Amino acid sequence: MNATPPSGSGGLLAEHCLALLRAREGAAYVLERRLAGGRQGGAWLVRDAEKRPAVLKATVDPGLLARRRETSALVRALVARGYPTPAWIHDGVSEDGVAYVVSEYVEGSTPAWAEVDVRQLLDAIELQKRVAAPSAQTWSDYAQHVASDHSPTMRGLEGRGAAVERLLDRASCGLRSLGEIDLPRSDAVHGDLELGNTISVADRVVVVDIDACGPGTRALDHAWLYRDAARHGAADSVCSQIRAAGSAVAGEAVFRFCLVVACLELVAFVAAHGTAASLSVEADHARRCLERAARR
């Protein structure tokens, strides 16, 4: 085995993990193909010795590595509660700094907002309630950091064009109007709950891409989902249901605070990975999303 893992997130890293799984656990998987639809590291379809499908994900992200043990425990607790996510079959962190997960494969397709049963997603989020143990580092701490004065996220967006400036003004004004917010920390938080990270299987919806799961407030997932719904033209009734469920967690101010963070995080991601044109489009959508949520 190499002393350092292959860099990047391509097939080499996946092959590296399969070799590791063979050596560590005697699990013989074969790489089949990269699954379509991922926006970041990606997921790989693999087959075990009996040709049964499974999904491999691997990362060298230091933040994800540091809390992998906590994430693994949370995912197992959620699955035990009936949370609709594929169970983790193998997971671990290698000595050379790669976190890997092999999970069950589910056959289905990514739903659209016009067809999804949002109630099922909201019911899933309720299963995240008070499942997390106390932790030194939570999604709520991260969110408070993003929304704090001179946060690196906001500073990184300065000077990125008029649309981003309008969003920053809107976000700062919204945060000021909310006053001091202390987010709860005892729920599990998926951390990237959008429709692209769900799979529709017959009449139920399954949540994937859960490997950033950590402790925090589930209102963050309501906020992520609301932003995605508003961005992709979901019906008003759908947005209202998400907002009502998010506000029921710890009050409307907590939900709106989380929504500011969700909008800033998405736009920061586009600023880092997208074009200037896509950045101003997303910044305008994010600002309108905040304005919409501020209206009664």
Ligand SMILES: Nc1ncnc2c1ncn2[C@@H]1O[C@H](COP(=O)(O)OP(=O)(O)OP(=O)(O)O)[C@@H](O)[C@H]1O
């Ligand atoms: N367990 C699974 N069964 C079937 N399909 C899956 C499964 N996990 C992921 N997928 C499909 O693969 C796509 C990419 O996976 P995922 O969302 O986990 O990767 P990603 O967005 O690139 O991840 P990350 O943001 O962690 O780098 C998903 O959108 C989904 O369509």
Ligand SMILES: [Mg+2]
């Ligand atoms: Mg994904």
